[in-house]
Amino acid sequence: MVAVIALLSLLIAAGLIVDVQRRSWRVQRQNLRNEAAVSELQLIAQIRSQLAAGQTIAENVVEGGTSTVRAVHKGIAGIPFGILESIPVTRDTTRIVRKIHDAISDGVYGGISATNKALHQAARNASSKPQLKRDDDVAGELPKDLPDSQK
């Protein structure tokens, strides 16, 4: 009787050890996947921060460039307007033309600036979108496991 119990315990222990080994292998695989996922997420975060920094620089460069061009344009355009305004015959007409010119150029440069801001805001929104989970990622789906009945 004692021998039978001992044998039975040995068999159960052997079965359990085999099961533990199988589960341990599965956990190791899952850990490998988790490590890879962490590494990928860190890399994505790093790239996104680089993109965000680049976007800010580009936005500032465009904004600064536009402001400079606007100032230079205004200065150059002011020279003939100044000369024409100093002549009494052309003074009134020049003032009107200057107002129209200033309104048009303000509109154009304002438009460029607004478009620049809008474009960069859109880029920021796109890059700050949360990373799609693989479960939601249709194109990245893995082959579906067959139902248990077919295994």
Next chain:
Amino acid sequence: MIFLTVITLILSLGLLAWALKLRAQLVVLEGQSNALSARLGSAPPVKSVATDKPMLLTIEILNPVELARKESWFAGAFGTLTPTLLRRIVYTRTLTIMQDQLLQFDVKADVQLQGDI
């Protein structure tokens, strides 16, 4: 003889208790690992697919962004914006490389992409 049998019984029961304890610890580890994987959004490992074929080798690329970034910085940046497209490109490229490499070793293999790529 009885003495030896009793010793064997004690050892067997000890082994059984140890195996049970090990299994309980592993179950906890499994739970933690699954919870972490759910938080990270990483898919669980593909279970073996029962088919009429005797053996299949499955390869799943776990670091597509890293691979793309090794090619060029732009590819990595592009991949963070469109992970689906990036994964598709990486898998297609890997397929081509594997086909070429296997041929070099005279391996006759039917390499194909499965899933909705």
